[in-house]
Amino acid sequence: MERVRVTVQASDPISAEGLTSYLRSRCEIEVLPAGRRAEADVAVMEMERPAVGTLSVLR
Known part of the structure; x- marks a missing residue:
């Protein structure tokens, strides 16, 4: 089975580490x-409240 390559971006280092740990x-x-x-292949983004600038990054 081919693994899905994921990148994680979060609003703070603790959330980033938690997401990364779970995904690993x-x-x-x-x-x-x-x-x-x-x-x-996939970007996982965590944020408390999406802002217009953040949403444009997703596009």
Whole structure:
């Protein structure tokens, strides 16, 4: 089975670490470091409240 390459971006380091830790526990997911974001199949973003600027990044 091919692993899904994921990048994580969060509004604070504790949330980022929690998401990364959870995703790494899944054998079908490969969490990429920030320097390899362009290679990701999926981006997981955590934010308390989405702002217009944040939503434009998603597009």
